[in-house]
Amino acid sequence: MVTILIVDDDPLISRTLKMHLTEKGYEVFLSSSGQEALEKLNRQQLDFILLDIRLPDLGGLEVLRQIKEKNPKASVVVMTAYDDMKTTVEAIKLGAFEYLVKPINFLELDLTLEKLKQIKSLETKVSYFIEERQKEYTIDNIVGHSPAMREVFKLIGSVANTRTNVLIQGESGTGKELVAKAIHYNSPWRTEPFIVINCSALSETLLESELFGHVRGAFTDAVSETKGKFEIAGKGTLFLDEVGDISLNLQSKLLRVIETRDYMKVGGEKILRAEARIIAATNQNLKALVEKGRFREDLYYRLKVVEINLPPLRERREDIPELVAYLLEKINRELRKNVRVVPPEVMKMLVEAPWRGNVRELENVLTRAVILARGEVILPEYIFLESEPQRIYSEELKPLREIEKEYIQHVLWKVNGHKLKASQILGISRPTLDKKIKEYNIVLPPET
Ligand SMILES: Nc1ncnc2c1ncn2[C@@H]1O[C@H](COP(=O)(O)OP(=O)(O)OP(=O)(O)O)[C@@H](O)[C@H]1O
Ligand SMILES: [Mg+2]
Numbered sequence: 001m002v003t004i005l006i007v008d009d010d011p012l013i014s015r016t017l018k019m020h021l022t023e024k025g026y027e028v029f030l031s032s033s034g035q036e037a038l039e040k041l042n043r044q045q046l047d048f049i050l051l052d053i054r055l056p057d058l059g060g061l062e063v064l065r066q067i068k069e070k071n072p073k074a075s076v077v078v079m080t081a082y083d084d085m086k087t088t089v090e091a092i093k094l095g096a097f098e099y100l101v102k103p104i105n106f107l108e109l110d111l112t113l114e115k116l117k118q119i120k121s122l123e124t125k126v127s128y129f130i131e132e133r134q135k136e137y138t139i140d141n142i143v144g145h146s147p148a149m150r151e152v153f154k155l156i157g158s159v160a161n162t163r164t165n166v167l168i169q170g171e172s173g174t175g176k177e178l179v180a181k182a183i184h185y186n187s188p189w190r191t192e193p194f195i196v197i198n199c200s201a202l203s204e205t206l207l208e209s210e211l212f213g214h215v216r217g218a219f220t221d222a223v224s225e226t227k228g229k230f231e232i233a234g235k236g237t238l239f240l241d242e243v244g245d246i247s248l249n250l251q252s253k254l255l256r257v258i259e260t261r262d263y264m265k266v267g268g269e270k271i272l273r274a275e276a277r278i279i280a281a282t283n284q285n286l287k288a289l290v291e292k293g294r295f296r297e298d299l300y301y302r303l304k305v306v307e308i309n310l311p312p313l314r315e316r317r318e319d320i321p322e323l324v325a326y327l328l329e330k331i332n333r334e335l336r337k338n339v340r341v342v343p344p345e346v347m348k349m350l351v352e353a354p355w356r357g358n359v360r361e362l363e364n365v366l367t368r369a370v371i372l373a374r375g376e377v378i379l380p381e382y383i384f385l386e387s388e389p390q391r392i393y394s395e396e397l398k399p400l401r402e403i404e405k406e407y408i409q410h411v412l413w414k415v416n417g418h419k420l421k422a423s424q425i426l427g428i429s430r431p432t433l434d435k436k437i438k439e440y441n442i443v444l445p446p447e448t
Pocket of ligand 1: 141143178
């Protein structure tokens with residue numbers, strides 16, 4: 001039942017309101033002075049407070065101030081005896097939800113309370129979602145006990161409470177975004193936005209306007225003013241993914257923002273303030289890019305105030321069984337399946353696989369296996385490694401073409417995509433190899 005406290009020194013008004021609200025299904029409590037109301041609120045949680053602004057002892061505004069001080073979320077509706085705008089404005093400033101002019105119009109009162117109820121339930125939902133998200137990104141969701149991962153956990157713990165910039169480096173699929181979210185959602189700014197921006201996906205001009213926003217007419221397509229991600233992120237986190245791909249020109253603009261915190265929208269003149277914490281990620285070796293002159297050294301140092309290096313999965317194979325169990329559980333939940341048994345020979349395959357695509361590849365391989373599985377068990381033939389087809393001969397007999405495709409792909413991955421080497425091993429010419437790659441649609445390993 002929704003509870004209401006009526007604070008009014010006029011017994012007639014209190015009683016009439018109580019009768020009406022009880023009839024409407026509320027549980028009503030009465031206080032005839034500010035002091036009494038505050039004492040009651042100390043003892044008991046009440047949903048709404050109907051507060052007369054002219055009280056004999058403390059005065060309504062003072063009571064409101066003290067209520068809000070103790071519980072900023074308290075929903076207070078103030079009642080004014082006449083249309084005293086000055087006090088009303090003051091009350092709203094202090095955080096009253098609404099004001100009603102006496103004599104109270106019941107219809108107006110009912111509508112106000114309805115509105116409050118809706119807002120309350122929305123607030124509960126929102127805080128529920130925020131809590132759920134936080135659960136999703138607790139450190140518990142980053143699996144691993146290897147020494148390298150322990151180091152990562154330590155770093156997450158020590159930077160979460162600060163606003164320093166963080167640089168996360170690691171191969172594709174090692175969990176860079178996961179770690180960035182863990183930092184954000186474990187920080188005091190967890191209810192502020194976590195904004196991702198993929199720096200490699202956009203052209204220089206688009207990226208600049210994504211970061212800083214633009215004013216109307218800044219360029220041909222700028223038909224209206226937009227907010228940049230810096231502005232949207234507020235005091236939250238701006239996650240700059242693939243930061244190594246930012247052009248040198250934009251790098252110097254970014255550097256300036258980090259140094260001065262000031263920036264302008266593209267084409268704009270007003271100076272805005274950048275408050276977000278920056279977490280940058282890259283799967284390239286940023287230091288090497290600096291040496292090649294493709295990344296500004298000063299920006300590099302500004303970003304890597306704290307540096308987190310995520311180890312490739314093949315360098316922490318001891319974490320694989322735990323990861324398999326964790327990921328299977330997650331996949332089963334998503335797919336509403338119940339595939340839990342991993343026979344030792346399958347676990348051995350998983351522990352020994354090359355995992356060039358790291359945890360993401362492991363997750364994909366397991367997802368496929370779960371989809372293929374009929375019962376609870378993952379059979380070896382459900383395991384298809386993305387980066388390296390291992391078994392050329394499976395139980396199923398196949399046409400030569402298919403074996404040829406698989407084997408060429410296998411060799412290419414073994415030699416890291418080095419076509420000359422591959423053609424020598426295969427005993428065919430380079431052009432023939434190229435032809436076959438095209439004909440069979442062979443997937444080449446990512447450039448290393
Ligand atoms: N240590 C880990 N524990 C549990 N899940 C993990 C771990 N590392 C990565 N994952 C999972 O693997 C997938 C890939 O992780 P994520 O997207 O964070 O990687 P990334 O480094 O950003 O990859 P990319 O460079 O390809 O963007 C995600 O589904 C993530 O939840
Ligand atoms: Mg990523």
